[in-house]
Amino acid sequence: MFSKAVLEMIGVGILETLYMTIxxxxxxxxxxxxxxxxxxxxxxxGIAPLVILNRIxxxxxxxxxxxxxxxxxxALMPFTRIVVGTTxxxxxxxxxxxxxxxxxxxxxxxxxxxxxxxxxxxxAQSMGASPxxxxxxxxxxxxxxxxxxxxxxAIITILSYSAMGGFVGAGGLGTIxxxxxxxxxxxDMMLVTxxxxxxxxxxxxxLGGRLMRRSDKxx
Amino acid sequence: xxxxxxxxELIGLGKTFESKNSHVKxxxxxxxxxxxxEIFGIxxxxxxxxxxxxxxxxxxxxxTTGKVIFDKIDLSEVDDYELLRVRxxxxxxxxxxxLLMQRTALQNICFPLEIAGVSKKDAKKRAYExxxxxxxxDKAGAYPAQLSGGQKQRVAIARxxxxxxxxxxxxxxxxxxxxxxTRSILDLLKEINKNLGITVVVITHEMSVIEEICHRVAIIxxxxxxxIGDVEEVFMRPKSKIAKQLVFSGANHIESFVGEDKxxxxxxxxxxxxxxxANMVLECRTPVNILFADxxxxxxxxFGQMVIQLxxxxxxxxxxxxxxxxxxxxxxxxx
Ligand SMILES: Nc1ncnc2c1ncn2[C@@H]1O[C@H](COP(=O)(O)OP(=O)(O)OP(=O)(O)O)[C@@H](O)[C@H]1O
Ligand SMILES: [Mg+2]
Numbered sequence: 001m002f003s004k005a006v007l008e009m010i011g012v013g014i015l016e017t018l019y020m021t022i023x024x025x026x027x028x029x030x031x032x033x034x035x036x037x038x039x040x041x042x043x044x045x046g047i048a049p050l051v052i053l054n055r056i057x058x059x060x061x062x063x064x065x066x067x068x069x070x071x072x073x074x075a076l077m078p079f080t081r082i083v084v085g086t087t088x089x090x091x092x093x094x095x096x097x098x099x100x101x102x103x104x105x106x107x108x109x110x111x112x113x114x115x116x117x118x119x120x121x122x123x124a125q126s127m128g129a130s131p132x133x134x135x136x137x138x139x140x141x142x143x144x145x146x147x148x149x150x151x152x153x154a155i156i157t158i159l160s161y162s163a164m165g166g167f168v169g170a171g172g173l174g175t176i177x178x179x180x181x182x183x184x185x186x187x188d189m190m191l192v193t194x195x196x197x198x199x200x201x202x203x204x205x206x207l208g209g210r211l212m213r214r215s216d217k218x219x
Numbered sequence: 220x221x222x223x224x225x226x227x228e229l230i231g232l233g234k235t236f237e238s239k240n241s242h243v244k245x246x247x248x249x250x251x252x253x254x255x256x257e258i259f260g261i262x263x264x265x266x267x268x269x270x271x272x273x274x275x276x277x278x279x280x281x282x283t284t285g286k287v288i289f290d291k292i293d294l295s296e297v298d299d300y301e302l303l304r305v306r307x308x309x310x311x312x313x314x315x316x317x318l319l320m321q322r323t324a325l326q327n328i329c330f331p332l333e334i335a336g337v338s339k340k341d342a343k344k345r346a347y348e349x350x351x352x353x354x355x356x357d358k359a360g361a362y363p364a365q366l367s368g369g370q371k372q373r374v375a376i377a378r379x380x381x382x383x384x385x386x387x388x389x390x391x392x393x394x395x396x397x398x399x400x401t402r403s404i405l406d407l408l409k410e411i412n413k414n415l416g417i418t419v420v421v422i423t424h425e426m427s428v429i430e431e432i433c434h435r436v437a438i439i440x441x442x443x444x445x446x447i448g449d450v451e452e453v454f455m456r457p458k459s460k461i462a463k464q465l466v467f468s469g470a471n472h473i474e475s476f477v478g479e480d481k482x483x484x485x486x487x488x489x490x491x492x493x494x495x496x497a498n499m500v501l502e503c504r505t506p507v508n509i510l511f512a513d514x515x516x517x518x519x520x521x522f523g524q525m526v527i528q529l530x531x532x533x534x535x536x537x538x539x540x541x542x543x544x545x546x547x548x549x550x551x552x553x554x
Contacts, residue, residue: 123317123375126277127331127382128306137333141321217321217362 014196017172020090020162024097025155031102036109037135048131064103069161072100093170097161105154112146113139145216152208156201173197226386226418227253227276231285234271245271247442258412258419260433262465268442269422273390277309278302290385307335310379314391316371318363324374325359331381349377369400386418393428405431426465438462455485485549486523499542505535
């Protein structure tokens with residue numbers, strides 16, 4: 001049906017997409033996880049309230065989240081050039097992906113951590129746990145199933161953002177879909193890339209669900 | 220029992236919750252001394268301020284006025300870091316158990332030890348000991364979701380005891396449990412108090428819990444302490460309105476027998492029940508109407524009270540009082 005060259009191109013596209021998605025997810029979590037923790041801890045009902053800092057971070061997160069990703073992608077190009085040296089290719093797309101998704105991840109983490117029963121936190125406090133110990137020994141482990149599910153959602157979101165990078169020549173399945181499906185009207189190519197994307201999404205969703213169920217001891 | 224050393228002293232304690240448009244005085248002018256080795260009860264109706272009071276004791280809630288002195292340390296004077304250490308010598312258990320859901324029973328008990336910097340190996344060893352104390356050695360690897368309410372509370376008790384605290388604070392620890400389980404948990408608390416010498420503070424809204432295990436009790440009503448004393452004393456001779464209400468819970472309807480003369484007969488562990496009334500009826504040759512009767516087992520002794528309706532004529536009435544006097548049966552007229 002497809003020539004070997006085309007199949008090879010699709011293969012590279014898959015790898016590039018996975019590469020961008022995974023690298024971006026890791027980096028976005030390195031930024032987003034502490035931000036999410038900060039939002040929970042410094043909340044006025046948190047374990048170390050710092051209302052002003054909480055407000056400031058909250059506003060920044062909201063502003064970044066309200067910018068559509070395509071616009072962020074273009075707006076960040078000068079910055080991306082400074083960091084990566086180019087605005088083309090998978091590495092260049094990692095920059096806007098991380099900046100665009102970190103605030104989203106911060107909110108996901110925040111909502112997961114807030115699910116932890118306040119009574120459990122109070123019990124830890126009554127035993128003399130410091131805020132730091134509460135974060136690492138109570139909040140994160142207790143919220144782990146929810147954090148894992150949030151992780152799957154974040155990865156899927158980043159994957160779909162990465163496909164938008166096709167418009168700016170980032171590589172990956174998005175570029176294939178746009179170059180062949182959109183510019184050259186090759187519906188079959190479009191279809192194939194879309195199906196592969198759907199399968200990858202399903203895969204991450206399934207994996208997330210499984211890991212979540214395995215980690216959750218509440219039965 | 221002789222209590223000498225004060226363990227917890229509350230001096231002029233007050234707590235007001237302030238927010239933009241509300242101002243809740245949860246506690247006001249609380250003065251209270253809890254001695255080493257006793258089981259002290261704090262009882263009151265919902266919203267009276269019991270939880271706030273117990274949370275002030277370990278400074279989970281910072282009092283707005285007054286002082287908390289725990290084991291000779293004025294908590295208002297210790298810094299945040301020191302406070303964490305102080306809390307390690309106060310265990311706390313809760314109505315909702317508050318176990319870590321993602322940890323096994325054993326790991327839950329290890330938790331406060333990890334917090335206190337005890338090595339993993341020593342923590343595990345101690346946790347096994349404590350599981351034994353609470354009778355759950357076979358449940359070390361069970362997660363809270365696999366345990367019953369009573370078992371969860373046992374794990375919570377073991378966890379609270381892990382760091383060898385001097386005080387165990389119990390906020391409605393049995394309120395989510397059925398009567399049989401409640402009794403077994405109360406027995407466990409009693410045992411812990413006796414064998415380990417830990418001072419126990421019990422918060423509850425149920426008089427039966429107080430009767431079951433407490434030595435002394437404070438009754439808290441609308442943010443104030445209404446009455447404080449030995450459980451037997453408060454139970455037999457409640458002075459404040461709220462104390463009477465709590466002691467006679469279930470007997471509130473007595474007040475609705477308006478216009479009738481009533482007499483409350485108190486069984487203080489010396490007298491046995493039925494013969495008293497039966498003999499009185501025989502001797503005084505007058506029938507009495509029993510309006511309310513209740514017996515309790517406090518510290519192994521039988522206590523009880525009975526409210527009887529007195530006969531109309533003065534002679535029979537006098538005869539009854541005379542009988543009670545001569546037989547040394549504590550009683551009082553209820554108006
Ligand atoms: N964090 C808070 N902010 C504002 N008001 C509070 C707060 N905590 C408690 N209160 C108020 O303080 C009063 C006493 O509450 P507390 O929880 O101590 O009562 P309680 O005696 O423990 O009642 P219950 O038996 O229902 O647990 C209540 O009026 C309650 O609304
Ligand atoms: Mg309460």
